[in-house]
Amino acid sequence: MAQMEMVEFGVEQGQMLQVLMRHCQTMKRQETRLRLATALLLTAFLATSLWLQFHSNTSTDSFAGAHTEALKAKKTHKRQSVHLEPKSKSSPEKQLLEWYWRNESPYLDNFNLKNATELHISKKGLYLINLKMSYRIAYGQCQDNTDKIMTLEVNVTQEHSNYEGERVILKGSESMLCSEYWLQSMTLSRPIMLEDNSSLRVRIKKDNFKFVSWSETTYLDVTYL
Ligand SMILES: *[C@@H]1O[C@H](CO)[C@@H](O)[C@H](O)[C@H]1NC(C)=O
Ligand SMILES: *[C@@H]1O[C@H](CO)[C@@H](O)[C@H](O)[C@H]1NC(C)=O
Ligand SMILES: *[C@@H]1O[C@H](CO)[C@@H](O)[C@H](O)[C@H]1NC(C)=O
Numbered sequence: 001m002a003q004m005e006m007v008e009f010g011v012e013q014g015q016m017l018q019v020l021m022r023h024c025q026t027m028k029r030q031e032t033r034l035r036l037a038t039a040l041l042l043t044a045f046l047a048t049s050l051w052l053q054f055h056s057n058t059s060t061d062s063f064a065g066a067h068t069e070a071l072k073a074k075k076t077h078k079r080q081s082v083h084l085e086p087k088s089k090s091s092p093e094k095q096l097l098e099w100y101w102r103n104e105s106p107y108l109d110n111f112n113l114k115n116a117t118e119l120h121i122s123k124k125g126l127y128l129i130n131l132k133m134s135y136r137i138a139y140g141q142c143q144d145n146t147d148k149i150m151t152l153e154v155n156v157t158q159e160h161s162n163y164e165g166e167r168v169i170l171k172g173s174e175s176m177l178c179s180e181y182w183l184q185s186m187t188l189s190r191p192i193m194l195e196d197n198s199s200l201r202v203r204i205k206k207d208n209f210k211f212v213s214w215s216e217t218t219y220l221d222v223t224y225l
Contacts (some may be wrong), residue, residue, distance in 0.1 A: 016036040052099060072204065080221040084109045084119065086091060086215035097202040097212075109175055110224045117201055118159075119222060124196040126225045129155055131202065134217035141210065142178040150176050152186060159199040159203075166201065176211070189225065192211070 043052045052130035084099035098116035112120035121127065132153050142148070185223065201218060204212070212218060 003077070010086065063117065072155050079224060080108055080110045081221065082113075083114070084117070084220040084222075085216060086214055086218050086220075087116065090209070090212075092206050092209040093156065095203045095206055097204060097220075099202075102216075102219070111222065119200040119220070121198040121200065121222075122196055123224065124194065127190055127192045127194050128221075128223040129156060129173075129189065129200070130221040130223075130224055131170060131188045131220050132185060132216070132217065133172070133187075133204070134213035135176060135183070135208070135211040136213050137176075137178060137180055137182040137211055139180055142180055142182075145150060148178040148210075150178050150207075151205070152176050152184070152211075153205040154186065154208075155203045156188065156200045158196050159196065159201070162195060169200075 050190045083102040085102045087098040087100055089098065090096065094117070096117045099113065099118065099119070101113060110121060110123045110125075112122060114120065129153070133150060133152070152172075152174045157166035157170045158169045159166050169192055170190050172188045173185050174184070174186050176182065176184050200222065
């Protein structure tokens with residue numbers, strides 16, 4: 001009986017040992033799994049941070065690159081601007097205003113004023129056109145028609161081989177009271193894409209000529225943006 005008990009005890013001990021060993025093994029396995037998982041997590045974290053670092057580096061690099069490119073383009077792209085003032089002997093018959101240069105800039109290769117009535121644009125690009133027309137009514141110009149309303153009309157036209165005839169690119173129309181010493185001005189402004197070899201002209205109504213202020217208050221500014 002005692003032997004049996006001993007055997008049983010031994011068996012129990014053995015079973016206990018087995019259970020313990022199994023437990024230890026599972027624990028070990030779990031531990032290795034845990035270690036593996038930690039290692040994997042660490043690797044993933046490292047990879048992510050490395051990727052992020054690389055990515056941010058490359059993006060700052062490309063940003064810096066684009067910035068340098070923009071700066072280079074800005075350096076080669078010279079903003080040019082002409083300021084034209086009208087000649088009082090402009091030709092009313094053709095309704096055209098004649099101009100002369102007011103400024104002489106060193107970078108005027110985009111503009112040419114061979115013919116006083118035509119501003120030649122040699123380079124294709126975006127231009128800002130700004131026209132200011134000033135009118136004044138002198139003493140005696142409205143004697144027989146007091147409080148008569150007149151119409152002021154002005155167009156900026158573009159001539160180019162792409163278009164038939166002249167194309168109106170800016171148009172202005174205003175009413176003016178015919179009253180002695182009356183002053184009025186009209187400003188037209190527009191950014192526009194112009195083809196190379198375009199010619200710009202300013203046309204006004206024939207009966208408006210005698211009211212134009214032939215001074216610096218009437219001008220045509222064209223800027224290559
Ligand atoms: C400008 O050229 C046109 C023809 O393109 C001509 O009819 C006009 O008389 C010229 N004007 C001047 C001021 O030379
Ligand atoms: C512009 O005119 C110049 C000479 O006047 C000519 O060489 C050039 O081909 C012209 N360009 C276009 C697009 O018509
Ligand atoms: C301006 O252009 C319009 C057409 O858009 C035309 O009817 C008008 O007669 C022109 N005015 C002048 C002064 O050329």
